[in-house]
Amino acid sequence: MLSGQEERAFAEIAEQIGADDPRFAVSMQRLQLRRPGRGHDVVIVVAAATAVLCLLLSLGPATFAAAALAFAAYHCRPSRPTRRPVRRRRRGSR
Numbered sequence: 474m475l476s477g478q479e480e481r482a483f484a485e486i487a488e489q490i491g492a493d494d495p496r497f498a499v500s501m502q503r504l505q506l507r508r509p510g511r512g513h514d515v516v517i518v519v520a521a522a523t524a525v526l527c528l529l530l531s532l533g534p535a536t537f538a539a540a541a542l543a544f545a546a547y548h549c550r551p552s553r554p555t556r557r558p559v560r561r562r563r564r565g566s567r
Contacts, residue, residue, distance in 0.1 A: 513550040517543050 491498030520543035
């Protein structure tokens with residue numbers, strides 16, 4: 474994770490590079506729009522379904538373990554990237 478100051482510096486560098494090379498800016502936008510892996514989502518759904526099944530089968534400790542895993546996976550999932558368009562500077566204007 475980057476701090477606020479580091480994020481701003483990175484955004485400024487990306488903006489400068491994007492102004493010099495438009496193809497690079499397009500490829501960076503594609504990378505930013507990609508969604509992180511769905512592994513956490515799968516873990517959440519499977520753990521929640523397991524907790525419900527264990528609850529129906531009256532398996533107390535297993536229900537608690539599956540519910541705790543679903544809760545932890547939900548709250549520890551990676552944040553989704555925000556869509557930030559790259560601003561392009563015109564050449565020669567400074």
